[in-house]
Amino acid sequence: MMLPRRAAPQAAKADALKDRAQKKKPTLDEFLSKSDWSGALGLLQFERNTQASMGAEDSESLVMWMAYCAFHLGDYQKAAQLLDELIVQPQAEPVWNLYKACCLFYLGQHKEAYDTALKTGSGLTGPAGRLQNRLLFHLAHKLNDENKLMIYHQKLTDDTEDQLSLASIHYLRNHYQEATDIYKRLLLENRESIALNVYVALCYYKLDYYDVSLEILQVYLQQHPDSVVAINLRACNHFRLYNGKAGEAELKTLADKQGVAITQYDNDLIKHNLCVFRNGENALQILPPLVDAIPEARLNLVIYHLRCEEFKDAHNLMKDIEPSSPEEYILKGVVNACIGQMEDNREMLKTAEQYFQLVGASASHCDTIPGRQCMAMCFFLLKQFDDVMIYMKSIKAYLFNDDDFNYNYGMAKAATGHYKDAEEALCMVQNIKYKMEYSYIMALARCHIYNGKARMAWELYLKMETSHESFNLLQLIANDCYKMGHFFYSLKAFDVLERLDPNPEYWDGKRGACVGAFQKIVAGKEPRDSLREIALMLRNTTNPQVEYIMRTFKKWAKDNGIKLG
Secondary structure, three states: OOOOOOHHHHHHHHHHHHHHHHHHOOOHHHHHHOOOHHHHHHHHHHHHHHHHHOOOOOOHHHHHHHHHHHHHHOOHHHHHHHHHHHHOOOOOOOHHHHHHHHHHHHOOOHHHHHHHHHOOOOOOOHHHHHHHHHHHHHHHHHOOOHHHHHHHHHOOOOOHHHHHHHHHHHHHOOOHHHHHHHHHHHHHHOOOOOOHHHHHHHHHHHOOOHHHHHHHHHHHHHHOOOOHHHHHHHHHHHHHHOOHHHHHHHHHHHHHHHOOOHHHOOOHHHHHHHHHHOOOOOHHHHOHHHOOOOHHHHHHHHHHHHHOOOHHHHHHHHOOOOOOOHHHHHHHHHHHHHHHHHHOOHHHHHHHHHHHHHHHOOOOOOOOHHHHHHHHHHHHHOOOHHHHHHHHHHHHHHOOOOHHHHHHHHHHHHHOOOHHHHHHHHHOOOOHHHHOOHHHHHHHHHHHHHOOOHHHHHHHHHOOOOOHHHHHHHHHHHHHHHHHOOHHHHHHHHHHHHHHOOOHHHHHHHHHHHHHHHHHHHOOOOOOOHHHHHHHHHHOOOOHHHHHHHHHHHHHHHHOOOOOO
């Protein structure tokens, strides 16, 4: 019996592998259907290189598809360069200039984009004509040309693309409710376009309805759980509702899916938000390169400088910004207020008042927490503290544990004479830096005195180092304690003042406090043992009146069995 030859099955196997490889060769349609722009561009580049090696010229269709894929990949510079190859051809289509203008728009070259879009002429109709109008509409907004904006606005149709464009302009102009109305209407008409849920969620986020934003966003995330944009928005909602750690936990899911640490995740938006969630960690490394790419990066860098009390750096970042959003108005106001108070610049303080009032009195923000904070700060600078309290009381429940709020609330309460409430608010401040501030110590000392806790005010002085500020605190304790009848601590303060500065006025105060403290001892409202300390302080003064007062003290002490020593 003959054995079968082995060559035949090997040949058959090789043919099968060849057929399988041919079947697996990816096509452009497959890449496009999966939105795999990188894969599509790689395939097109391979075909182009193959044609070049064979001496064939590039086909117009191939270059157009390469530009299309580069655009969707976010490589607008490459897309514009590929379109330039088509534009220079003798039979160039006018619409290619329009596509290049779209690339320039995303590159931030708005004037060049506007001029390039107009090179297509006004004869474009159909989808291309509507695309040209939408692009010019957005460019008019970017160039702050209100007249042209209205012209292009009037040319918008009821088509979905035009309405999406109108909604985006509303959003960019902070008209979030108008944008929401359009997106919700489009969502009703196009149920299959679930990405509209992300836009609606983003609007609700801007309107401070974070719970609603999360609920709507979940509809999209159920079908696209890996969406970077949606997960980032969910993280921002958690940050607003809870804290930075909650926001970071959401972002971590993106990094975990790639098997990298969150700090190594290669996405500018994620890097920016992680920096914010971590309260400005590595801000000077992360935020400056993003200032021209992410609008919020500049604002968050300003906030970082303000927290570090680098007011000049904050001012340099904001001085050339013409505010257009509430956040920009607020930050301009804060920067002007900080430098205005530091330099006693009345002009800058006036500017700050105006910025705060613009936000606080606006129809869109008058009933929001930031809006009411702005009005409170405006009246704070105007020293109209009764008006400050009207606005701060209305938002107290939402900022109960916020150090900045409690600091300002306590100061305003003290300024209006409500010392019990003021003391309660000031004592809730946890920030050590705030508690070391001169204005905080002075206000808290006054509250302690007016609330019958003169000893606690004296303890505040004992914790301070000798300085001009401690001298001022001594004067406050001496005079306020005298006024409130806390003569023993008034005497202690006047005694130190007299030794630091032998001013006759301090002796007058010390003498009066001595007599007042003695009267309280006689009346049984002060411990008798304190008479010894009063006598010691009295003897620190070389004044003939001391001996007269001491005789009275000694006689009473003898009659009541107290040894003065």
